[in-house]
Structure formats: C-alpha cells, structure tokens
Amino acid sequence: MIKKLTVSLALSTLLFSAQAHAVETQYYYDGLEPANITTGYTLAKSIPNSSVIMKRTTNSNTSRYKAVGYISNKDGWAGRGIESMGTGFVIDDYTILTNAHVIDNKNGTKSNVSYVRFMMNRDGANIPYNFKIKDIVKIPYADLAVLHTYTKLSNYVRPLPLAPDWKIMSLKKGTPLYSVGYPYHGRDDYTQRYWNQAMFLAQSANKTELIMKDKFRAGASGSPLVDSNFNVYGVRTYSHKLYNVNDDKYGYVELAGAESLYGYSGAKVLQYSY
Template identity: 50%
Template sequence: MKKIIIAILTLQLATNATTYAMDSTYYYDGMKKATRDVAYPVVKSYAPDSVMMKSIPNRYSKYTSIGRIANENGWAGPEYETMGTGFVIDDYTILTNAHVIDDEHGKATAAKHLTFEMNRNGDDIPHSFEVVDVVKVPYADVALLHTNEKLTDYAKPMKLATDRQIKLLKRGKKMYSVGYPFDGKYYEKRYYNRALFIMRTLNQTEFVLKDKFRAGASGSPLFDSKLTVYGLRTYGYNLYGENDTKYAKAEYSGAESLYGYTGRFIRTHQY
C-alpha cells in the first residue's frame, strides 16, 4: 500500500523543537483517485473564505472536553514526544486518531506513554490525565483511550451523531472543530476551525471536507452547531499551509466518519 504523508508532528528535543513528516499506511478512501475525481471539483468550487481557522484565547469555554494528546513513544521513537488532538466522549473515554497514539512500528503504544492535556492552551494546562488503556478501531484510523480518573468531573462529554444524522448531511453544510494544529510555530495552542462538508467517500467510511486542516489537528472532533460529533478530522494536503498542489490550494481534507461499523465499535468499547 502506498504511504501517504498525513501529519507533521513536533519532536521535543532537549534544546529545541524540530518538525518532521510522518508516513502512514492507514487506508484513506478520500485520497483515492475515484473519490478525488468526484470531490475535488466541488471542494474547489467553494471560495477560500468559506473556511477559516482562528485561535481561541479563553481557557474556560464550551470546548473544555477537547485537549492535546502527548505521546512519549510515538512514530519517531521513545526519545521524542509526538502529539495530536482528542476529546472526551464519556466518563472515562477519549477519542482520537489511531496514528496519534501509534509507536514507530505502527502499533498502539503502551498506555503509560500517553497523556491527555484537557483544554490546554499554550503553557496553560488546566487538567492532565494518565491513560490506562488503548483500543484501536479495526479498519479505521480511530482509537479510544481510557482513564481511571473521571473526565466528566471537569468537562461535559461530546455527543456522537447517529447513522441517521450522518446520512442527512448535505453538501456545503458548515461544520466546526477545535484542535491543536501547527500555526507556523507551535502545536500547543487551541484553534477553532469552520469547515464545509462535501461528501461521504465512496466506501462510506470517511468525509471529504473543505477545511484548513493542519498538522497536529489529527483526532480533533468534527461537530455541528449543537456540538454533536460526526467524525474525526484526520488528513489533508496542506499541512503547513504552504503546499502548492491543486488539492492543497483547494484545502481538500478528510475525516474519519462515525458511520456504521466505526460508530458501533466505539459505542461498544466505551467505559
């Protein structure tokens, strides 16, 4: 299977921070030619200002359940820290992309290497939680992280959309997200995104979006105006905001959908 560059993660070195690309062998239907040929003209047809990304300065907000995931044994090896975004879905469960919690061999790292920094914004970390268990969703770039400490003592869990709600999504619908994308310098600050739903991929497991998806936002929730989560933002062609390919210029991006098997698996493996 062809490797596709999907995320740029921070390596925390002793004296400075360096960024590198991460290769992934996860299957992404939205990046396959059959889907791109259908979706790209639609993505391109929407104006650049139809999507946006802006910082969120307020520590105490309705997005408290979203946080930064630190992986001390990630794709770059145990000597570095890699990261992504995750969010609370029940008392003891966090949802994120599987590639955020993978080790250098593409396997789920031991839970002891993972930390969930709830509602982090820069150096301000209101709550930090140890992870005690990791469950990857088969056939999807999705993982559940479990804690012993009750997450909902500090944040309201995010509600997951039903299959019916997902099937009712219409082209051009405004969707939203909060995550920890690369902003030109850091991966620790919270950013709010407005994206556009374009289509479900041909195999129904993903969404194609017009979205300013940047490295570090992997695992961030894709939600509607009522904070109901439909999927997890996962990949894009414009990770640094500097790529000049046609897909990058159009802000062609993709998200793992909670439709069908993935959603059912998540619900049966919540605590």
C-alpha cells in the same frame, strides 16, 4: 489494499525544541481513491476558500470545547522519549477519541500507555488538566483509537456526544462543521488552540470518510468535527496542505478528509467506550 499517506505530527525533542516532520501511516483512506479525490476536488473548487476559517482561540471552562485536549505521545513514530502529538476529545466518562496514528509508536502499533498523556483544555503553557491513560484500543479497519483514563472525565467536563447515523447521512454539500485542535499555524508550537470552520463536501464511496474542505494542518489530527449542537460527525484526519504550502492543486482548494463515525466505525467506538 493499504494506501499510505504522508501525514504530519508535531515532534518535540527532549530539549523541547519543536520541529515538524511528516510520517507515513499504515491506514487506508477511501477519500484518496481516484474517484473520491476527483469528486472532492471538483466540489472543493466550487466553494470559496474564504468559507473555511482557522482562527486563534483560548481555553475556557464554559465552552463545550473544553472536552478537546492535546495528546502527548513520548513513545510515538519518532522513537521512545521523543514527543509527538495530536488532538483528542472526551466522549464519555472515561473515554477519549482520536486518530490511531496519533498514538502509534515507530512500529505502527499502539504506544506504551505510560508515555501517553491527555492534556484536556490545554492552551500553551496553561495545562489545567493532565490525565494518565489506562489503556488504548485501536478501532479495526479505521484510523481511530479510544483512550481510557483512570479518572472519571465527566467530573470535569461535559463529553461530546456522537451524532447518530441518520444525522451523518443527512449532511449536504456546504454544511458547516466546526472544530478545535492544535494545528501548525506558521510556527513550530503546536500547544495553542485554534478554532476551525470547515465545509462538508461529500461522503466517500464506502461511507468511511467525510470529504471536507477544511484548513486542516499538522497537529490537528484527532480533533472533532461537530455541528452547532456539538454532536460529533467525524474525526479530522488528513489534508493536502499540512504546513500552509500548496504542494498540489488539492492543497490549493483546502481538500481534506475525516474519519466518519457512521455505521461500523461509530458502533465500534461506542462498543469500546465506557
């Protein structure tokens, strides 16, 4: 069964006037199954909204979040030549991890690599690194993709390691996880970096997702969920409150979902990394 979800990417026209649009993905999200969404809602209600934080940060050459960057896709869901975007992060010498829907074209297949760039450590007009993409590999059965670069990224940044399975499965309700990404923040400018504190709620039933309480906003798709040691547990993927509007009760409690790097997904990401 494929469950479509309306997720959002930031779209910039060729005149660089940014506009936000919602698009449907082709991916299955276990966190949206009735039992999982009911569990997530109950758990999210039990944790105050004040415990999840999104605040402005800037780029830094000394922070481990230097490995996070802005992904520009000019062959995205809106059509070739129109920029859509998301977030991604470096996981080894030549590999970036993000959501597959960030690098999909209007047909739902991977975009032509010549139209995709990784602007590592970007903050607004400050773009210290702008890497070309060599190839893209979509992880089967997951909203995940790895992007390979021509440039050895570890010459410029310390990659973020993936958490082992036992760490992912040891997460407890209320455990904080952290992120940096490029979310909607009240203005149609998705180039600024924001830091987040999110709260883990539960594993989804089939263990493919982390059910989260998270101020996830459009544009943050593909950003990492890390612990205090910068081990990556999952990739932030969707929420019910993409533009600071409570469309339903799930948005009101900041219910969100992340692709987990447990088991199959994490193993496949490592298989396609180098």
